[in-house]
Amino acid sequence: MTMSTVWRDADGHLINVGEWDYGQQVVDWSDPEVPKLVFDDNGPVMTNPLPAGAVRDIVEIVATPTGRLVIKGDYQAYPVLSARQLRLGLLQGGISLSAVQVAIDGISDESAREIANVEWEYATEFARGHHLIADVSGALGLTDDQVDDLWFGASAL
Structure with missing residues (x-):
């Protein structure tokens, strides 16, 4: 049995298997010699944040013969x-x-x-x-x- 973290959108649809690690900090490249991280009042500005309403769940994952990961029973x-x-x-x-x-x-x-x-x-x-x-x-x-x-x-x- 392989348990894994998954993320579901507000409607319960699967949007990601594994931790949400797609966020990247925005970098200001106006000076290519000295790239700078971009910050706002909340801290580092990130691209691809979690969608509003996304929830984390732990489920059993199975791999198909092609390597595709699916939630057991879905x-x-x-x-x-x-x-x-x-x-x-x-x-x-x-x-x-x-x-x-x-x-x-x-x-x-x-x-x-x-x-x-x-x-x-x-x-x-x-x-x-x-x-x-x-x-x-x-x-x-x-x-x-x-x-x-x-x-x-x-x-x-």
Whole structure:
């Protein structure tokens, strides 16, 4: 588990992973031989200050196979998988496609089962936060960590 500081804007959207270290002191270069730091009544003048309303948080961070850092469980930030990637990822993770079909066939509500079948058979992309992923992974007894591992592994295929 890797915990990290993140910064969110006033609306809660992620704006930075890690400490806010982008602020740079403004330098007066009017005399290139003797650059001077610029000050005002509040101290050094900085560029790129924290946006108004920004808040600091400590969260669990995971790295995708491409090195992109995302907040664990923030499924909107997870890569979208093609049907090919998802199916190959499942097979590489030791989960047969027939086991997925059995999980779908086990959905008790007939309408929900038919919808799940259409999504499984005809969707060209899958998002980590889609209810089909949660339903099938739950039926297969997979934990969120196991699904994340399979997901990120499949995203590299």
